[in-house]
Amino acid sequence: MELSVVVPTLNARRRLARALDALDTHLPDVEVVVVNGPSSDGTSGLVRDHPAADVLLEIPERNLNASRNAGLAAATGDVVAFVDHRSVVREGWYDALAAAIEAGADVVTGPVHRAVSGGVTTEECERETVAGRDVRYFDGGNVAFTRAAAEALDGFDEYLETGAARDAAHRLAGLDTRVVWEPAFAVLRADGDDVPDRVAETPEGSATGLKYRALAYRLAKNYGVSLSVAWRAVRHALREAGAAARDVLDGDETPSSWLSRGRAVLTNAVSGVEAGLRARRRDRTPTRNPNGVSSRMDRAMSRYDL
Known part of the structure; x- marks a missing residue:
């Protein structure tokens, strides 16, 4: 090996x-x-x-x-x-x-x-x-x-x-x-x-937003749109909403921040689905990766052999 x-x-x-x-x-x-x-x-x-x-x-x-x-x-x-x-x-x-x-x-x-x-x-x-x-x-x-x-x-x-x-x-x-x-x-x-490493401070760029964009993207790209796959994404979002609601009740989070997280989840989920379906159309092979190594062979970089 x-x-x-x-x-x-x-x-x-x-x-x-x-x-x-x-x-x-x-x-x-x-x-x-x-x-x-x-x-x-x-x-x-x-x-x-x-x-x-x-x-x-x-x-x-x-x-x-x-x-x-x-x-x-x-x-x-x-x-x-x-x-x-x-x-x-x-x-x-x-x-x-x-x-x-x-x-x-x-x-x-x-x-x-x-x-x-x-x-x-x-x-x-x-x-x-x-x-x-x-x-x-x-x-x-x-x-x-x-x-x-x-x-x-x-x-x-x-x-x-x-x-x-x-x-x-x-x-x-x-x-x-x-x-x-x-x-x-x-x-x-x-x-x-x-x-x-820092994550963008906007709701859309928050860790929660990026998580749900990635979730929606990979499900849409790999499986298309179906009721079972859509329910999987909704189930994740409901668990997130429930955890956030508990934080509000415990005083660890304000109602306004809870709503902000909700908007981030919804906005990024919709964006992820759209991008995932575009990616699915771009690569219809089982690889399902239109943004992989072969698409970036002209990458700008410097190499040093040590």
Whole structure:
């Protein structure tokens, strides 16, 4: 197995240093491609001096999925893994991946252990059936694809600012690929002390708004419009509204902010459905990715072989 590890990053120098240190310790002989968005915290200098990094790509876009796709296009391995700048690979990560690939897996994912006060909490395997598809979700910061599976997906959908890994999980289910959950394929994630990436402060650009735009987009793009799929989106929105209403009753949120969140959900859901149906028309193949690697081969970026 020839493995490449892609590490997208943006303004997270300290966290990235920990991620690269772990790769250098546990995977010293694999290709590591770091894709740096327009960071302003000295990330480029860190990467150039770090022994784990083999390739540094500098791109002008702040879109995580643009970074993932740029790294995928540059990687040379027959297996490509994605580890985000917060994720520290654990001992046994490589062996678990190699065993799963040898056993015939197309995609390998595993738990993300999150550091919390007093210990860690661990994500569990998440899967569901949607319109007859068995969808197994994965964290985009701890996943590996065979080259064939990555090319069948055409990478991640760059329309999405959030939720692209879940979109890819739906598309993998449609492509009938074998997605394997390996408990030993684990990373530890801690937020660290970097300044967090900012989300736009307008209601339409809030985290809630982006979440529902992504949800509506991936459902419309992958499944079209049907009553069962529409009800799935409505059910998510009702749960969001119920949680917000409880916050209002508890005094943690004002009625005006609750209404603002509601408008953000509705506006972004409608926008996501429209964009998803356009994307579905643009790519009628099972790949369902009109905004993938192949559409961005002329991407502006600088490459440094280290």
